[in-house]
Amino acid sequence: MTGTPQWLDDEQQKLWQDLRTVVIALPTLLDRQLQRDEGISNFEYGVMARLSMTETHTMRLSDLAAQCDSTQPRLSKLMVRFEQQGWVTRRPDPDNGRYTLATLTDAGLHKVEDSAPAHVERVRQLVFDPLSAAQQRHLGAALSRIAALVREQLDSR
DSSP states (O other): OOSOOOOOOHHHHHHHHHHHHHHHHHHHHHHHHHHHHHSOOHHHHHHHHHHHTSTTSEEEHHHHHHHTTOOHHHHHHHHHHHHHHTSEEEEEOTTOTTSEEEEEOHHHHHHHHHHHHHHHHHHIIIIITTSOHHHHHHHHHHHHHHHHHHHHHHHTO
16 A cells, blocks of 8 residues: 555544444443353354254355354354254265255254343344434445445455
8 A cells, every 4th residue: 555544534433433342342242141141152142043044954064154254163163062062963965075064953943042032132222222213224234335345355365
């Protein structure tokens, strides 16, 4: 990069600092609630929730990692813990043996279903309740654009 940097103006700086607070502190608050109530992290809940939202409660680990914004090594370590808890089973994908499928067990489904009500309530309190319906739509549109760019940049590494 050459030349003089284009600094953020005051409004952009405030927005950036608020976004940093949300990006850093919101997961911490969600982790606290889930750890206290269910003994799991927000990331762990998110992985189980993704699996629970599929018709067969099964996904390829590579797809699950992408949808959970995780690396495959991190997700693989989590799958070992989930298997030990009886929440997930893994097996080779019969359509392509190079892939591994993860399936949420009945015990895993019960865990995510038991965890969901208090977690959703906390998400509502922290994210949705402070905003009007119009603000939620605007935030959704803005975050979709930012998320698409971030994913694109991650995919291009």
